Amino acid sequence: MITKPTGYDFIYFDWDRTKVTCLRNDEPDTFTFPTLRELINSLDTPTVLIGESTFESYNLRERKDVFDLAMAKGHKWYGTANRLTYRWRNRFGWAKSDTIDAYVLRIVAEWPTSLASIRPYKHDGQVQTVDGSTQFVYQEIPMDQLDISNFVGHGSWTRLRKIYVRSPEDFQEYEFDRRLNSQMRQAEAMEFRRLDDKEKDVRYTAFKAQVLDTLNVTYKNNKAAISRAFTSEFPLINNSVMWAIAFAAKAADSRAGFESLLGAHAHGAKSMLRSQFYHWGWAGNGKGPMNRGATLTDYRRQARQLGSLVDKHDIQL
Numbered sequence: 327m328i329t330k331p332t333g334y335d336f337i338y339f340d341w342d343r344t345k346v347t348c349l350r351n352d353e354p355d356t357f358t359f360p361t362l363r364e365l366i367n368s369l370d371t372p373t374v375l376i377g378e379s380t381f382e383s384y385n386l387r388e389r390k391d392v393f394d395l396a397m398a399k400g401h402k403w404y405g406t407a408n409r410l411t412y413r414w415r416n417r418f419g420w421a422k423s424d425t426i427d428a429y430v431l432r433i434v435a436e437w438p439t440s441l442a443s444i445r446p447y448k449h450d451g452q453v454q455t456v457d458g459s460t461q462f463v464y465q466e467i468p469m470d471q472l473d474i475s476n477f478v479g480h481g482s483w484t485r486l487r488k489i490y491v492r493s494p495e496d497f498q499e500y501e502f503d504r505r506l507n508s509q510m511r512q513a514e515a516m517e518f519r520r521l522d523d524k525e526k527d528v529r530y531t532a533f534k535a536q537v538l539d540t541l542n543v544t545y546k547n548n549k550a551a552i553s554r555a556f557t558s559e560f561p562l563i564n565n566s567v568m569w570a571i572a573f574a575a576k577a578a579d580s581r582a583g584f585e586s587l588l589g590a591h592a593h594g595a596k597s598m599l600r601s602q603f604y605h606w607g608w609a610g611n612g613k614g615p616m617n618r619g620a621t622l623t624d625y626r627r628q629a630r631q632l633g634s635l636v637d638k639h640d641i642q643l
Contacts (some may be wrong), residue, residue, distance in 0.1 A: 327623055328483045331374055331402060336478060338432040339365065339377040340411075340424050343384060347424040349432050352475040356425050362392045372400055376435050379405035379489065386494040393491040403489040410434050410485060417445050419466035429469065435486055436474040442617055444472070484623050518569055518643070529643055530565050533572065536641045537632070560632055562615040562625045567607025568632075570599045572643040575633035584633050590626055603629070 339362075340347045346359045359365040362381060375396060382389035396403055415422060415430045437444070444467070451464035518526075531549050534556040538545055545555040563571070570588060578584035589600025608616050608625055615625050635641060 328404070328486055328488070330479060330481055330483060332479065333372060334402065334479075335369075335371050335373045337365070337369075337373055337375050338428055338435060339375065339381075340427040340431060341377055341381040342424065345424070347428045349428045352478045356428050363388075363395065366392060366396050366399065366401070369399065369401065372402075374402045374404065376404050376406070376486065377431060378408045378411060379487075380408055390491050390493050393489065404435075404483070404486040405489045406431060406434050406485060406487075414441055417441055417447075417464055418472070419451070419464040433472055433474055435483060436477040437472070438477055438481060438484075440616070440619070440621060442619070447617055484621060518573070526565075530568065533568065533641065533643045536639075537635055540635055540639045540641065560628050562620055562628045563632055564607060564614070567602055567629070569643055570602040570607070571629050571633050572636050572641070574599060575636040578633075578637075581630065584630070585626075588629070590629065 336351050338349045341362060344360075346362055346365050347356050348358065348365065349356055359368065366375075382392060393403060411427055411430050411434065414434050415426060418430070420426050420430070445464065448462050449464075451462055453460060454463045455461075456463065521529075527549070531552055534552050535545075535547075538552065538555050538559070541559060543555055543559065545551050574584050574587040578587055584590075587599055588603045590603060606614075607629075608614050608622065616622070636643075
C-alpha cells in the first residue's frame with residue numbers, strides 16, 4: 327500500500343505509439359501529447375505520472391530516457407498492470423477508446439475499494455455472442471456514478487506500484503536469468519501437479535499439519551479438523567495456491583524472488599505458478615478471495631507469511 331504524495335499534480339495517461347491521452351487531477355476533460363517526452367517537458371509543477379507499466383515498450387532506450395527525464399525534473403512515476411484496464415473497463419460496460427482508457431486508469435488508481443465492491447463478477451448483464459465468441463456482457467455504468475474527486479490527492483493506493491526502469495542492457499540480462507530460473511522451478515512444480523488427487527490430499531493434509539504445529543495450534547488429528555484449523559490461520563489460502571506458495575518459498579532466496587516466481591506483483595509475467603496464484607487462488611473461478619470482499623494486499627500478505635514459515639522451518643509438501 328502506497329501513501330499518496332502531497333503537493334503534487336496527478337496525470338493519468340494512456341500511452342500508444344501515436345499519442346498520449348491524459349487526465350489531470352479530477353478534471354473531466356482529456357488532453358493529448360504526441361509523445362511522453364513532450365508531456366514531461368510541458369510540466370511546470372511537481373507531478374505524479376500514472377499509467378500502464380508498458381509505456382514506450384517498443385523502444386527500451388526511449389523508455390529509459392523519458393523515465394530518467396521525469397526523475398531529473400522531480401516528478402514521480404507509478405504504474406498499473408495492463409490487465410486491470412481491460413478488467414475494470416469491461417466490468418463497467420464501457421467501449422474501448424483512448425479517452426475511456428484514461429478515465430479507467432484514473433478509477434483503477436484512485437478507487438479505494440475493490441472492483442467487486444463496484445460490481446460483482448457476472449452481475450448486471452447477460453451472455454452474448456460477440457464476433458463469434460460467447461461472453462458475459464455487462465450493462466453500462468454511468469460515468470458520474472464513479473466520481474473519484476473525493477479520493478485524488480489523499481489516502482492510499484493499493485493497485486499501483488512505483489515504476490523502476492532498467493537500461494536495455496540490464497533488462498536483457500535480468501530477463502535471461504529470470505526466465506531460466508522460472509522454467510526450472512515450474513518444471514519441478516509440474517511433477518506435483520501430475521500426482522493423482524488422492525496422493526495430493528495426503529500431502530496437503532500433512533503440509534497443513536506441519537504449518538499448524540509450527541504455529542503451536544492445537545487441532546484434532548483428522549483431515550477435516552486440520553483443514554478447518556489451517557483455514558482459520560490462513561483464510562485466503564486454498565489448496566490450489568498452497569503448493570505454488572510452497573514451491574516458490576523453497577526456490578527463492580528473498581522476498582522479491584518469492585514474489586517474482588509466483589508472479590505475485592501486479593505486473594507479473596504469465597506462467598503456471600502465476601496462474602495458480604491469481605486465477606485459481608485469488609479469483610478462484612468466481613469464488614476466491616477476490617469475490618469475498620478481501621483485498622489483494624491481504625491475500626499477498628498471507629501468501630508471504632505462509633511462504634516465510636515454509637522457508638524458515640523447512641516445511642515439506
